[in-house]
Structures are given as C-alpha cells and as structure tokens.
Amino acid sequence: MIARARSVTVRFGARTALDDVSVDVPAGQVVALVGGDGAGKSTLLRTFVGAVIPDSxxxxxxxKHEIGFLSAGPGSWAALTVRQNLDFVGGIYGLAGAELEDRRERLIDGSGLRVAADRLASALSGGMRRKLGAAMAMIHRPSLLILDEPSTGVDPVSRIDLWRMISEAAADGAAVLMSTTYLDEAERAADLVVLDGGRILTQGSYDDVRAGFTGVITAAASPTRPQWSWRRGRQRHEYWPDGRPDVDAPTVTPDLEDIVIALSMTRRQEATA
Ligand SMILES: Nc1ncnc2c1ncn2[C@@H]1O[C@H](COP(=O)(O)OP(=O)(O)OP(=O)(O)O)[C@@H](O)[C@H]1O
Structure with missing residues (x-):
C-alpha cells in the first residue's frame, strides 16, 4: 500500500470535517473521492500531504519528494508560461536537461496544451489551468499523486485528456487519490470513497458499492415523499430505505448518482432525527 489513512478524525473548532475515515490507496490504482460541497474531500487529501494534521x-x-499534489487552488504560477511552470516544478524535483525537456513536452502533448505552451498561465482558460496543474503534479513521476478536483471547470473533451493523463500515471505505478464532483467519472475509478458530512457513506469498487446498496428507488412524475425524492431528467426518483415502496411506480436500477443521493438523504434524516 502506498498510502493509507486509518480512523482519521479532523476538527476545525466545533466543526468535525472528518469523522473516523479510513482509506487505502494502492500502487497503480485510481481511488476517487466523491461528495458534495463541504463533505471533507479537500481536508482528507490535505492530510496525505501533511497540510492538515489529524486530531486522531x-x-x-x-x-514529500514522492508526492505530487494539485491543490484546490490555481496550482500554477500566473506570471509564468505553461513551459516555464513545468520547468520550474521539474527543477524543484531535480529534473534537468534532456530528461526534463522530454517529460515536459510529453505532458504538454498529453494535456492537449501544445497550442498554449508559451502562453502565460494567467491567460489560460480555467480548464486549461487545471490540466496544467495536473501536469505539474505528475512531472516527477511521484509514487503518490493527490489531485483535488482536477476536472472541475474542464470541458467534457478536455476531461478525456485529463483522464488519459491520470490513467497513464496509474499505469506507470502511481497510487492516485483524486476528488471529483462528477459521478460519471468516479464510476471509472478502481475504487470509490463516498463522503458526506465528514463520514464515509460507502466505499469499494463500483460493483461493491452497488451490491452493498439496500432499499428501492422508484421513478414517477411526482413523488409521494418530497424529502426522499430528487429530479432525474424529466422524472423524480424516490428512495424507500426499507425496500417497500408505498406507491405503484416502476423501480429503477440505481446508478452512482442515485446511490450517493439516497445514502446522503438517509444520513441527513438520521442526523436530524
Ligand atoms: N481551515 C479550515 N478552518 C475551518 N473549517 C474548515 C477549514 N477547512 C475546511 N473546513 C470545514 O470543514 C468541512 C469540510 O471541508 P472540505 O473543504 O474538506 O470539504 P470539500 O468536500 O472539499 O468541499 P468543497 O468541494 O466545497 O471544497 C467544511 O465544513 C469546511 O467548512
């Protein structure tokens, strides 16, 4: 195991950002951390790079030299070009000469940033800037790659570049832990960790997560219990935790989005009960 968190709890004053969280990040695999705003994703990633120290x-x-980190911030220097940013971090990690040049140019191609290679980072689009930040995090082939929402703000086509880069880093042997709010992309990761309110709701492969999900979800134009329902396309889905729908509506096979919403609703209902 390249990296591991065991029963990690982090508090900021009275607020518990992480509550008894355990995660394994094996070499060669991508672990996706999923959860809404304030779920605790950034805090967990920051514990792995030593920026947050757990309370327990x-x-x-x-x-540090073996870790590549893309933070939730800009991730690059605005006053440097794409090439200069990559050279700068490469230099920090001891890369130089032909080795650095080769790695830099490969990452520029891999990230689809060839057209912007000599542009200042401040003049890049938000998505291009995320891709540059990801390239900078992986330039020294770290054994642990930590990426905080690398795909946020990245258009769907560029997300393909980004995923290729991340998959290649994993195929190269890196352990990758990344957070995302895009559930379709989380489904592609080897392992998922779903966080809500600092707690793990479910974790494992997508198959494990589906197999472990209990209850039934129905689809209808209007739900009978609004607090247990959410919009999906033109319909609303409704969750029945005990598996016994009280309506004559068709059941649906839940995808990750349904599972995450249903489990989050259950946790919130329990928290307010
Ligand atoms: N330095 C801090 N001081 C005080 N509270 C903090 C600090 N960092 C995070 N928090 C709180 O901890 C909780 C978890 O925050 P975190 O940033 O880890 O969530 P997140 O899942 O990354 O969400 P987002 O996608 O919105 O960043 C939130 O309630 C947040 O307000």
Missing part, C-alpha cells in the same frame, strides 16, 4: 487516527504516506 493515522496517515501513512511517502515523503
């Missing part, structure tokens, strides 16, 4: 529990990770 343990985090094991490689040394």
């Amino acid at each position: 529990g343990t985090v094991a990770a490689p040394g």
